[in-house]
Amino acid sequence: MIELQGCMKDFNQGGVNEVRALDQLSLTIDDGDFVTVIGSNGAGKSTLLNAIAGGFSLDAGRIVINGRDVTRWPEYRRAALIARVFQDPLLGTCPSATIEQNMALAARRGQRRGLGPGVRIRDRQRFSEELARIGLGLEKRLQDRVGLLSGGQRQALTMVMATLVRPEVLLLDEHIAALDPKTARQILELTREIIADQGLTSLMITHNMRHALTLGNRLIMMHQGRIILDVGGEEKRRLGVEDLLEQFYLIQGEALANDSMLLA
Amino acid sequence: MTVYAALGALEQGLVYGIMVVGVYLTFRILDFPDLTVDGSLPLGAAISAVAITGGLSPYLALFFAGCGGFAAGAVTALLNTKFKILHLLASILTMIALYSINIRIMGGPNIALIGSPTVFDPVVALGVPAHLAGLVVFAWSAGIVMAVLVWFLKTAFGQALMATGDNPQMITSQGVNTHVVIIVGVGLSNGLVALSGALVAQNQGAADVGMGIGTIIAGLASVIIGETVFGAHSIVRAVIAVVLGSVLYRFAIALALSLEIGGFSFSPSDLNLITALLVIGALIAPQLRQKMRFR
Numbered sequence: 001m002i003e004l005q006g007c008m009k010d011f012n013q014g015g016v017n018e019v020r021a022l023d024q025l026s027l028t029i030d031d032g033d034f035v036t037v038i039g040s041n042g043a044g045k046s047t048l049l050n051a052i053a054g055g056f057s058l059d060a061g062r063i064v065i066n067g068r069d070v071t072r073w074p075e076y077r078r079a080a081l082i083a084r085v086f087q088d089p090l091l092g093t094c095p096s097a098t099i100e101q102n103m104a105l106a107a108r109r110g111q112r113r114g115l116g117p118g119v120r121i122r123d124r125q126r127f128s129e130e131l132a133r134i135g136l137g138l139e140k141r142l143q144d145r146v147g148l149l150s151g152g153q154r155q156a157l158t159m160v161m162a163t164l165v166r167p168e169v170l171l172l173d174e175h176i177a178a179l180d181p182k183t184a185r186q187i188l189e190l191t192r193e194i195i196a197d198q199g200l201t202s203l204m205i206t207h208n209m210r211h212a213l214t215l216g217n218r219l220i221m222m223h224q225g226r227i228i229l230d231v232g233g234e235e236k237r238r239l240g241v242e243d244l245l246e247q248f249y250l251i252q253g254e255a256l257a258n259d260s261m262l263l264a
Numbered sequence: 265m266t267v268y269a270a271l272g273a274l275e276q277g278l279v280y281g282i283m284v285v286g287v288y289l290t291f292r293i294l295d296f297p298d299l300t301v302d303g304s305l306p307l308g309a310a311i312s313a314v315a316i317t318g319g320l321s322p323y324l325a326l327f328f329a330g331c332g333g334f335a336a337g338a339v340t341a342l343l344n345t346k347f348k349i350l351h352l353l354a355s356i357l358t359m360i361a362l363y364s365i366n367i368r369i370m371g372g373p374n375i376a377l378i379g380s381p382t383v384f385d386p387v388v389a390l391g392v393p394a395h396l397a398g399l400v401v402f403a404w405s406a407g408i409v410m411a412v413l414v415w416f417l418k419t420a421f422g423q424a425l426m427a428t429g430d431n432p433q434m435i436t437s438q439g440v441n442t443h444v445v446i447i448v449g450v451g452l453s454n455g456l457v458a459l460s461g462a463l464v465a466q467n468q469g470a471a472d473v474g475m476g477i478g479t480i481i482a483g484l485a486s487v488i489i490g491e492t493v494f495g496a497h498s499i500v501r502a503v504i505a506v507v508l509g510s511v512l513y514r515f516a517i518a519l520a521l522s523l524e525i526g527g528f529s530f531s532p533s534d535l536n537l538i539t540a541l542l543v544i545g546a547l548i549a550p551q552l553r554q555k556m557r558f559r
Contacts, residue, residue, distance in 0.1 A: 011411060030538060053437070060329070075436050075437070075439070076439050076440055076441045076442070077439070077441075077442075079436065079437050079439035080439050082437075083437075084437045086433075090431075091433050091434060092434060092437075093431070094426070094427045094431045094434055094435075095430065095431070096426070096429040096430050097426065097427065097430065102421070104423065105423060105427055105435065106438055107437050108420060108436045108437045108438070108439075110439040111439070112420075113420040113421045113423075113424045113440065114419070114420055114421060115416075115419045115420070115421060116420055117418060117419060117420070118418050118419055118420050118422065118423035119423075121420075124556075153539055173351050222268065222386070224313060
């Protein structure tokens with residue numbers, strides 16, 4: 001279970017560009033929940049994921065993951081509990097290392113790294129099995145440098161790497177947005193499979209309303225650093241893209257109305 | 265160039281090759297341009313000289329020199345990681361501080377080691393001619409350093425170190441504290457540089473506070489020459505390439521110094537200019553080659 005309580009974050013505090021990225025945000029995610037996150041640009045979606053991963057420290061609030069208060073844990077320490085896949089396929093892997101070296105790095109997520117061999121022989125067998133499952137032929141290229149792979153291949157590899165050590169939380173930050181439509185579909189399917197197979201607690205940011213509706217068991221919509229819609233279960237299944245858009249404009253319109261009231 | 269000059273170039277290429285491996289570790293693998301080396305090379309020389317004149321074994325002297333270098337590198341890395349000082353500036357600060365520290369260690373700007381025991385004595389005792397003893401010891405040392413570094417970079421920690429230079433965000437999300445890795449990496453690099461300085465001091469029979477000037481440029485020149493000439497497609501190849509680059513660099517210098525065109529000849533004070541031109545040449549060569557191909 002992930003609990004966020006009263007999380008606050010201002011960027012450029014005190015400056016002219018001050019932005020309230022998280023505004024008194026509270027959220028509880030149950031074990032095995034697959035939450036899709038939507039919202040307009042600057043709504044705070046990435047900030048929310050980054051706050052959980054520990055990319056910055058909160059101005060106020062608390063984050064508890066499965067009973068452990070991680071609010072003050074640095075990012076590398078939280079990595080023992082959290083796996084991440086970024087929008088940029090280049091961020092998840094090391095280009096000058098080989099596929100097996102990258103996988104070996106991920107297979108030690110959250111563990112001590114000593115002077116034993118980086119890639120062990122018994123690892124190779126497991127790595128090629130894991131790669132064979134995604135059907136891109138990468139299992140035959142364990143010794144190839146990752147820099148030689150396409151963006152889609154790298155993102156698929158990152159997905160596999162994210163779950164070599166079972167994460168307590170999987171964070172997906174628009175991880176298919178930078179891919180071509182066909183590859184995006186493949187990676188999305190892979191995502192669905194991995195999360196379902198392992199029953200992972202996950203958060204996935206997407207700009208695609210249809211993905212947000214068809215994937216996962218819960219949907220949250222963010223606006224100006226707050227959660228403005230939170231639906232799950234049967235209610236989410238009944239929701240259509242039009243309903244979401246309606247909600248979205250309703251809330252944005254309301255925000256506008258408030259502003260004009262202030263000005264009037 | 266005489267045989268002796270060639271032998272000297274080979275010798276220097278190998279002993280400074282250890283320093284070059286250190287520079288390669290920071291400059292290429294960690295992506296951390298580190299000028300500390302201009303201070304940690306004489307630091308190694310100073311520690312080793314003081315240890316030997318103080319009666320310690322010359323081998324122990326090398327060990328302490330390496331430890332001193334590690335500490336110097338760790339200071340630079342701490343300034344950079346914990347206090348967010350730009351890496352170049354942090355390393356210049358440590359380098360400047362080391363100048364004073366080195367003079368303190370030696371109790372003056374230099375120490376002579378003439379007549380003191382060195383690591384070359386046992387080799388001479390084995391029957392190796394005195395003028396080849398340096399070559400034997402340096403070839404051995406450089407070989408061991410290269411082998412250990414290649415082994416180290418293939419360990420789990422070594423892989424994390426390479427990833428830290430390659431993609432810090434990725435390796436942080438894999439649970440690695442990059443600060444620790446950078447401190448260890450820059451420390452190791454300067455440990456090697458200090459070891460190189462200690463060996464030079466024992467060989468030339470003196471440690472001098474000025475002997476570190478231009479170390480970083482010589483190191484970069486060797487790395488770039490080595491990579492350009494021999495390629496760097498794998499770790500093993502790159503490590504061998506940079507040491508060979510160091511040998512080539514010393515040969516180029518020796519050649520330049522022995523050159524006489526009419527009444528003109530280079531003096532040792534022209535070395536910095538020659539080195540700068542060499543580095544510029546090595547940096548431009550791949551671009552020129554690219555341009556030729558497009559034409």
